[in-house]
Amino acid sequence: AAKQRKDGAVVYDPEIDQGSQQSLSLLSELRRAIDRDEFRLHVQPKLMLASGKVVGVEALVRWVHPERGFIGPDDFIPFAEKTGFIRTLTRWVLEQSAALCAELNARGLDLKLSVNLSTRDLLDLELPGKFADILMRHQVRSSSFCLEITESSIMDDPVRAQQTLERLHAMGVELSIDDFGTGYSSLAYLKRLPVDELKIDKSFVQNMARDADDRKIVRSTIDLGHNMGLRVVAEGIENVEVWHLLVAMGCEQGQGYFMSRPMPSDQFLDWLQRWQA
Numbered sequence: 001a002a003k004q005r006k007d008g009a010v011v012y013d014p015e016i017d018q019g020s021q022q023s024l025s026l027l028s029e030l031r032r033a034i035d036r037d038e039f040r041l042h043v044q045p046k047l048m049l050a051s052g053k054v055v056g057v058e059a060l061v062r063w064v065h066p067e068r069g070f071i072g073p074d075d076f077i078p079f080a081e082k083t084g085f086i087r088t089l090t091r092w093v094l095e096q097s098a099a100l101c102a103e104l105n106a107r108g109l110d111l112k113l114s115v116n117l118s119t120r121d122l123l124d125l126e127l128p129g130k131f132a133d134i135l136m137r138h139q140v141r142s143s144s145f146c147l148e149i150t151e152s153s154i155m156d157d158p159v160r161a162q163q164t165l166e167r168l169h170a171m172g173v174e175l176s177i178d179d180f181g182t183g184y185s186s187l188a189y190l191k192r193l194p195v196d197e198l199k200i201d202k203s204f205v206q207n208m209a210r211d212a213d214d215r216k217i218v219r220s221t222i223d224l225g226h227n228m229g230l231r232v233v234a235e236g237i238e239n240v241e242v243w244h245l246l247v248a249m250g251c252e253q254g255q256g257y258f259m260s261r262p263m264p265s266d267q268f269l270d271w272l273q274r275w276q277a
């Protein structure tokens, strides 16, 4: 790209070129990926910890790129957020989740679908209307959905985020604070927002069988959530010791590799049958 120096001369900067061209092509590839059906909806089961009963799934998106193969969300969600593409992607995830919800309902399964929202989604005043539209087209209830938001995503524009969240909540959708404990001023938001669920970040859960500090943090977070009248969910349960500890601490729900890794949504019913067998 051409760049003007302080002395007025215009110079060529190959670095800028590379960076912005790469971004441009990544953005156009993301746009194409929707048309070419390259995104995949994976789901991870969410369980009642005391009984092992499956109560829902979390939707987690993946990208199967024609040349680069399997790409995890951490490698394209931040970029999708920066460019605004996330709004398109979120609508795709909501659409797919609603279709899955309808399929589960048709089989007599009343499970909750958890969907991740990002900062941009919370600033998107059209989102509640679009979501209502999707629910209507698939004939599914708003109460079958829980939207997961992070503390940092609320921080960007707390006033507008609160507006969006209040509209969604008024529709009957549940709200969850994801990655709880990793952001800033979590407590202030807990007080002000219409939240139903608090999700303890996996960084505190994974090693809690070995780490006494992690155990103290998890225990306090569970108590805090309960005192605020919220349901508490632990993510990142990787072994049975952690599961048992969480039951003893009164944590209601959990998810983790120990029960199941996220799987393609069309494999979920088979998994569920095996789990219940």
Ligand code: C2E
Pocket (backbone or CB within 6 Å): 044, 059, 060, 061, 072, 073, 074, 077, 090, 093, 116, 117, 118, 178, 179, 202, 235, 236, 237, 238, 255, 256, 257, 258, 262
């Ligand atoms: P997250 O919402 O905190 O999701 C939990 C992540 O932890 C997932 O990674 C999941 O596969 C992983 N996980 C679950 N159980 C365990 C466990 O027992 N041990 C360990 N080590 N990890 C576990 P994933 O699928 O790679 O997603 C990463 C992040 O990408 C998500 O974190 C979320 O922030 C974002 N993401 C994924 N899908 C979407 C989406 O559809 N929309 C948006 N906005 N963000 C998404």
Ligand code: CA
Pocket (backbone or CB within 6 Å): 058, 116, 148, 178
């Ligand atoms: Ca999540």
Ligand code: CA
Pocket (backbone or CB within 6 Å): 178, 179, 201, 202, 235
């Ligand atoms: Ca998390």
Ligand code: CA
Pocket (backbone or CB within 6 Å): 179
């Ligand atoms: Ca996360």
